[in-house]
Amino acid sequence: MLVGATARDVLLTHVFGLEVRRATHDVDFAVAVKDWDQFEALRTRLITSGTFKDDGRAKQRLYYKGESGEYDYPIDLVPFGEISKGSDEVAWPPDLKTIMNVAGYEDVLAAAESVEFAPGFVQKVVSIAGLAILKIVAWSDRGRENPKDAQDLIVIMDSYAYAGNFDRIYDVDGVIEAGDNDPDAAGVYLLGLDIRQVASANTLNVLTQIIERDFDRLSTEMVKPLRYLENVEERVTSRLRLLQRALT
Template identity: 40%
Template sequence: MKNTYVNITGKLPRGLVGLYADISEHAEKLDIDFLVVGAMARDMVLVHGYGSTIERGTRDVDFGINVASWDEFSALRDSLLEAGYERDAGKYHRLTCEDKEGLPWEIDIVPFGEIADGENRIHWPPEQDFVMNVLGFSEAFEDALDVQISEEPNIIIPVASPAGICLLKLVSWLDREVELRGKDATDVEYLIQSYSKIPEIYDALYDEGYMEAREWDETKASAMKLGEDVAEIASMETIEFLEEELFNNSARTEQFVRDMQGQKSLMQCAERLHVFAEAFLGKR
């Protein structure tokens, strides 16, 4: 996307706007860069920004923070705890809170950047036995959109673009426990179906030959365009990882398609993923 600004003022609950403003203020005081990721990023851009439908609501607020050490991560976490956020008993990276309207939220904070090891993995304290792959976060951060959530006061926050969200979902599906990864695949299917809601993308489908190339099937044309756009932001390391671990692995590809399916046709999902993968790998 060439247009990197989205205005959704008035479309989020006031309590959620306040929550984003508060976390943004804490991060700014510590000079920590962040971006919104996950299902909330999906909804902020595609639902509130461009009018797509909500298929799965969320009470999770997911952030990626670009840090060099666990000390930086802990500084932000401790700052939020001192401000009244609460620890989650089971997950070190999760905090909980109620917004100003009394609604509960779960806040996941995932560090990336120099904190990761040579294989783009982070090892969570204190035992460092929980390992997470943060491949793709740096690319999503560089491609983030500026999303305005309030005009009075003026609040603009960085949110992962659809291409960035898709990249993270592909990596997450490979990294997550089998019983939890279905939503990553269904989100990729949602991104494919909703991508043409963005006027710039819709115009490109017709003006740049995607519709003709896919016999005027808009969803397949969107899959092709999204595949190219994800590859455009991805590092070669990330592309090669996904090629080897997902797209060249027939068993995993078949499972990904089944996870995409939901109430949709298995054949349609398989065709869309094939078009996406062909475009994604063709941009190497």
């Protein structure tokens, strides 16, 4: 399943024709595996194909050989599923010191979109609501070092009304009213409702705890790429509150 910012670009830009403020060159794939042996077997097959090479440092990263013949496209593989042994985390062997939060991955796989990239080539892509789930979790996991997940979240929130959802804003009971008749704000509320449909009870609890605990820090990071806009702090804060309200 394609996840991360590339999934954002595929859906928002290439499917719905929306402009994305932050470009990305990273490609993230989430792979459902039962254990580390199965994950390593996958990595080995990719590397021995000659099309990928090992990063040598980051345990989840490979590099894809592009048209230039150089290995210049970073690919991250995120293992989830049975490998987590019922936990929301996976710990990378051998020292188990590298830990990744995979809360919500099984939920978003069940709701993933099928996108045809070329005739006959169909790939699972995380839905936009599913991507919002993963972005909130990822920001909680690594937000102090890297604010990109918070910045991606505000892009998703600002775009949701126009990503195939405009009619639904008026058709779903209470949505346009929740946004005070502002379609952009109503889109954020609808996003929260859609997240509720995708997320399990456990994942929903994780999301609401993150937002409640770290609301101020999250909203501050979301504002940073938009500081040039008038009243942006108030707008971002009110819309994050609206998302929070829809989740509860």
